[in-house]
Amino acid sequence: MAAITLLEAIRQGMWEEMERDDRVFMLGEDIGVYGGAFKVTEGFSERFGAERVIDTPISESAIVGAACGAAMMGLRPVAEMQFIDFISCCFDILTNYAAKSRYRQGIGIPIVVRGPCGGGVHGGPFHSQNVESFFLNTPGLKMVEPSTPYDAKGLIKAAIRDEDPVLFFEHKLLYRNPKIKQEVPADDYIVPIGKAAIRREGRDVSIITYGAMVYTALDAAERLQQEGIDAEVIDLRSLLPFDREAIVESVKKTSKVIILHEATRTGGMAGELTAVINEEAFDYLDGPILRVTSIDTPVPYAPPLEEFFLPSVDKVLKAARSLAAY
């Protein structure tokens, strides 16, 4: 069994679901013959035909609207956003139609809306964003972001089989990163939505993170080890719902928390996670909960600007050292 990239894992997961269940189909821009801007759907059109791999106009609302309608009729659509930044163009359909349908009319909308997210690739303000905070405040949606090939395959399968709308974020930096290649089981498996993973056990500080920042956290943890600080790294994997239990367990163990994410700071996931820790584990805390995030600006294009914008190992180290003083 060969080790595969995160991109290949997503492909495999979708391919197997398309083989397994003829209700599953895809729609999006340039996903057919061209195979998608990032080639995630390369070969799907040849194998499954143009009827199940639909090239659409540049119309995100029409794409996700059609996905919702098809889901109501019993199909399992997977819609691609060419870049996840463009999900803002279908905000109404996702937040007002997909998210509310089960609640107000008793009909679930089992769709997956997936696409490449994240910066570090000099994509500029419109091809680099992390959009989870736009949707965190919308009951009815689910959100996942894998950091490993194993999770990517298991989560895309879980998302396709889920009865509710799932936003599936794929970090561009991880797509073809050879360092994170992994062997994944050939047997059918899923990674359940709503469950975090402990990437590194530690006693002194919990770094709660997800997506590409998992590797920033792990690199920081290695460095901290040399300074005598034993960091635990929690990979949320699911952002909505997130795994309260795993977060609280880790906080009880370490009593110190850094929340690390690539999305900008104000109104980000970190604020919500901080509130939950305050509500459920305040007595266990031995210091303030610190946030390491991107700064509150659009994602800038020039490398020195983007580097300044993004969280880094050094920024995590600084936070961990200041926490160690408590």
Next chain:
Amino acid sequence: MELKKPQQLELLYFMRLTRSLEDRLDNLLKQGKIVGGLFRSLGQEATAVGSAYALDRTHGDIVSPLTRDLGAMLVMGARPREVFAQYLARGTSPSGGRDQNIHFTDLKRGFIGTISPLGTLVAVMNGVVLAAKMQQKKTVGMVYIGDGATSTGVFHEAANFAAVQNLPLVIIAENNGFAYSTPTTKQMKVLNLTDRGKAYGMTTEIVDGNDALAVYKSSRRAVERARNGGGPTMIEAKTFRMRGHAAHDNQSYVPKDVLEYWRKRDPIAYLEKELTQKKVASLGEIEDVARKVAKVLDADLAWAESQPPPAPDSALGDVYAEDGGGSAGTKVASSRSEG
């Protein structure tokens, strides 16, 4: 395609049912029993009823009406008691008090309720008929859009998508003169809503929206075209909104002579005259329709008023599927666990 006498009387029945039901809603509003807004379709009953009447449930046809298309919902089998219970916010209403007016759905009876952001349902209905097409069904979808909502981005995306995909969709564009207070002249530079449909390469037709039989015939042609692979059609029904946007709006911005012009073209009076003049039905038979409507509404309103309000904690639940479906183990505690 010609409607026989019982069918023509049925058209009249659904139009009368719509109007009388809304008259009763008006009364309930004045009595303070309706907690939300009331959006009447007075003057537009022929458009809603005549169009939906062209659908065929044996093929699984599905309609998605706007708030002013109560008549289309009734044609598909929605019951007045459901509508009353929705407006009265009762616990046993189709949405259990979670949503209002005719925002409710029954896929078995073939109607999908609208939502307040306009144009969204055109995009959703594309998916409904796309799925039916993929499932080798002969289903046709019908969706309504107002003159105002043809200016939304999602309408244009969805109309184009329907045309490109050659979907079996009939778009009924209701031109009732005003979007809230904004006249169509401030909505668009083109003269007809169908000009917008033509731009996407779909078949279009313009029909007198106050003539139920004409609306039916035009819709029927479009439904057959869609069923036979001819793609989407946009029908513009020229009609008029005889009340304000909602009950609070006194319509002061509508010139009196315009209202008077349309009052003389009332769709129910028009159909009744047509039926009697052509000797399709007697005056007695037409009076019977009104009596039948009153009987149904008496019973259904009494039922709805006897229903309890929802239990406060029924605000919880149904945000996600209980077991997360296939993603086993996904117990979604969500915010519910905190009450």
